[in-house]
Amino acid sequence: MPHTSVHTHGCRVSDEWTLRGMRAAVLENDLLRVMVLLDRGAEIVEFRYKPRDLDLLARWGELRNPAHERPSVASPSGTFLDYYVGGWQEILPNGGAPATHRGVEYGQHGEVCLVPWACEVLEDSPERVSLRCTVRALRTPLRLERIMTLEHGRAVLTFDERLINEAAEPLDVMWGHHIAFGLPFLTEGATIATSARQVVVERDMDGFTPRRAQVDQRRLWPNVVGANGGPLDLSVVPPRETASGREMAYLSEFDGAAWYAITNPATTIGVAVRWDSAVFRYLWLWQELGSGRGYPWWGRAYTVALEPWTSMPTAGLAEATARGTQLVLQPGQIVSTRLTATAFHAMPTISSVDADGTLHGK
Template identity: 50%
Template sequence: MRAVVLENELLRVTVVCDKGGDVVEFLHKPTDTDFVWLSPQGLRDPRTHLLGAADDVAGFVDHYEGGWQEVFPNGGAPSRYRGARLAQHGEVSGLPWECEILADTPEEVSVRLSVRTRRLPYLLEKVYRLRSGTAVLETEGRATNEADLPLHAMWGQHLVFGRPFLRPGHRIRLPEGVRVVPHESAIGPSGRRVRAGGPWEWPVVPADGGGEIDLSVIPPEGTPSDIVYLTGFTDGWYEIMGEIGMRVEWDASVQPYLWLWQELGAAKDYPWWGRAYVVGLEPFAGMPTDGLAAAVAGGTALTFGPHETKVTTLRAEVLT
């Protein structure tokens, strides 16, 4: 598969153009820390592994190598929208993207990736940029409705953190005023559920069976799986910190939600088999994870006018 490597004095970032424009390496050179979690199943070419076509979930899950994905125009579960059947996190995370080098100088390296969706009439473009002397990856995304009629979409950044970077006790920092909206179907293997009926103030939410969950602290291995949604961002940013950390900033006017997903080794069946210790912190337009039709019904999906383009930015910076 085609890949492009962007590199400066402090960072090396590898992007797989032929699989969703996925970021599969975000290496901080001075500390030899890779912030990208990679799945034990490894990087699989969606063009040659036909098992992924068996159903609307396997297409994403069976080819999920970890890394960071663009999710558009459907987020979460498979969904039907205006006659189009959309797979889990479909479509662009499984498509090959075109790649063009924009800059290759001592001061800056940058590339533009682009792809057209196949089931809805969208053009998606993304620019990745590194500047000399900074431990910052800058991205700019553009989504264009190429039809003569209005359409909806979900648009997210599927960013996950895991080992070797992530450890129990690492902390998540967020702006003041952010609230938590639990997801009714967020049930872990133990049967534990985060109660619906919020929102509650970050970082503590009630849990069934008594007690509270402090979402700002990365829990130990074996903690049940969960997903919640965070909202109320005036400025879109979070920090995830241990001895070294990362700050992610994004345009909350376009992606007003942050999906917080954790899979910490408690799921012993397909697809994790107890081998994943990951936390996702995913800026998103649209919720819940029930797909585009549910987001449209709930009023959280993006609306694109005929031939409208929306632009969003994201900035990932290593903190030492």
């Protein structure tokens, strides 16, 4: 049943919000405010660091309701890009381009990121709040459960997740967290630190020109060969005023725990994400730095997405399976995993992230 915290201090949670006719939930404590759009894939549309009143996620357009606003003609790619304006989506079971696999046609980033999810408040006290969100894919017998938790005095959002194969046969899947950061957080550009040691630059990005790096290269992170033949450091994001170009790359070979931190060098505000590299073996790096003209960017998108994924490339499930990077779930198998996202300030250099989201650095 609907629930809103009775207490007015410490951690609070409510699943009784609406936004443009869509059910929404809000979790907050003294440091973070998180809004989850339940009727649109349980998408995180706000990850606000309260001490600076700063939403760290990208947003360059209005949030539309897929149930109320439909495109005038269906696209073979699906509707993801019609509604995408930044934020944090969970993607399953197809990552990237439309694909056909085992008789199923998937649109881009299909099929759970735009559909309604069920929710239930599990814990509600000034010390701790937890919200469980669940969904079943339409064309694939998969069930995904996500428990989001905030604790008092910590700027850490914790995801405890379970992915369940409800089929009587093995299933191939791509599963990822599509986390995009943008303005005003990235006004002065950003620096990226990570435990990844290898980077592979994507070969094919239809319509994605100009590229920042030479395509189809494998290097030690973060140094690659730029499109002009010179050195390019992918850990440094150019400021909005001088940024141009686009890029897609895959990071892997993590040194110990898998984590990254993206920091604004001028404000020293940042976000650090840690996850289980046994499940999410790749970190996708997508940059859209204002050069995208026409649909769907229209020159508005200045964003850096850092996305933990089970698989690569961004060409869809059929191609990932052909390359052997898909996650294979046996009948009835349950995959459990944890991910944390930590907002921080006055820590210009992050050296590691613990499993509970605690940061180390200076």
